[in-house]
Amino acid sequence: MDLSTPPPDLYGRPRADTFFRFLTAFGDRYSPALGSPLLRRNPRRPYSRPTEALQLVVTARRQVAADVVELTLADPSGGPLPGWQPGAHLRLTLPSGRERHYSLCGDPADGAEYADRTDRADRTDPAERSRYRIAVRRLPDGGGGSAEIHDTLHPGTRLTARRPRNGFAFCAEPAVLFLAGGIGITPLLPMVREARRNDLDWHLVHTGRSADTLPFAAELRALDPARVHLRTDDEHGGPPTGTELLAHAPRGAAVYCCGPAPMLTAVQRALDASPAASLHFERFGAAPVTDGEPFTVRLGADGPELPVPADRSALDVLREARPDLPYSCKQGFCGTCEVRLLAGTPDHRDRRLTPERRADGALLPCVSRAAAGETLVLDV
Structure with missing residues (x-):
């Protein structure tokens, strides 16, 4: 028998089987690489390529609360920037080389948000996102990143950044309670806009030491005064309890919380006895060490x-x-x-x-x- 000639198919045609032809080609390509890294990856998945860093320039700066500045960042050439979803953050490389993460606090659905602040008046396409907004509080006991931003970043300063990433995604549940502590409003502000746009049953409680420490207070009130609750420690004799914060939750609501560790701990402990059904959170401080050994x-x-x-x-x-x-x-x-x-x-x-x-x-x-x-x- 001549084994070099493929047998005929069911219809008597001397045609090689397509599957086995592919299998043979695969084996011819990868068999010589036994023991090499080639076999440690899925051959159907392409090698990942690192994405290029974003080049950004500070185009505007304004004070939004005591010790809090908002920066507007854009592509130096005026081009569009990668899209993002509520809860996303930027990883910025500052002029000193420090790397810091800051939540985006603009509106990802409104590409024309800054059309009136630029000389390109025709930029009205919502799909063209041309600006990022971040807000940074000066931390006197921090690692120097916030002080560098407050002291040295002014319009015209160039920065690099990683594309927006999201570790605090908004799921747009029908009923939502947003709880923000101070600068913790930054990832929640885009979520509030999204909830309002989708006619969700939402409420926001923004807490802080005093009225001058609450960023974006006027912007929040303008969204819906009946659903926005600004609560300051100096007017209420101290920080709120978890029970007090969760009392604003609609029945079965999802809670999105961003703030200092004591606030988050208080909310976690009071959740089971509250009307809320679930909790999503993001810290802007380190979590306490648990079960640590020296x-x-x-x-x-x-x-x-x-x-x-x-x-x-x-x-x-x-x-x-x-x-x-x-x-x-x-x-x-x-x-x-x-x-x-x-x-x-x-x-x-x-x-x-x-x-x-x-x-x-x-x-x-x-x-x-x-x-x-x-x-x-x-x-x-």
Whole structure:
């Protein structure tokens, strides 16, 4: 029998089977690569290419509350910017090299939002998003990013940024309660606009120390005075309780909360006894360490050893020895503070790194820890 000639098909035609022809071609291509990285990926998925950084320029700046400035950012050439959804944030690289994340507080559905502030009066296409808005509060005890923005970023300053990403997506449930603490209004403001546009049953409570500390107060009142509740500590004898905040929730509402850790903790504890049904949240401060054990980090194979107490993060300890170590959110999902693990067994607590990245030695010291007495050797 001549095995080199394919047998005829059901109709007597000497035609090779299409599936096996494809399978043979696949094998001819990948068989020589046994043991190579080619076989460690799905051949149907293209290699990912890093996206180019956005080039932005500050086109406007205004004071929106005590110690809070709003910046308007645009493409230097006046072109459109990538679209985004409520809850998204920008990762900015400041002139000093610091990287910081800031929530977008404009309206993603209104591309003509700033048409009257530009010399291009014909820019009225809602699909053309030509501006980003962020608001930043000066933090006296922060890492320098907010001070740099307040002191040095003025119209004309050039910046680079990553495309908008969203870790706090708005699901547009029929009934919604928004709870904002101070600068925590920034990711919620676009959500409020979206809820209003879709005729949802929504309410907003914006809290702060005093009226002058509440950003966008006039803008919020203009949306719907009956649904916007501005609540200040100085007028009510202190911060609100979780029960007081959740009393504004419609029956079965989804709660979207962004604010300081005590506010979020109070809301979480009061949720079960409230009319609300679910809670979505974003912190703008680091979460407290839970179930922490003391361990040690070593800076390089022969470097100094730094003890990490049970109630502090490895990032806090590392920054005392390496003040220039970058960081941003301290919550385990942004990835700015990533370091390389050389030795030791970590307890990964982040929400960003894949198992493959962890196996390759990536570690986020903002939240990841180790067992009691363990030493993690880091390449920093």
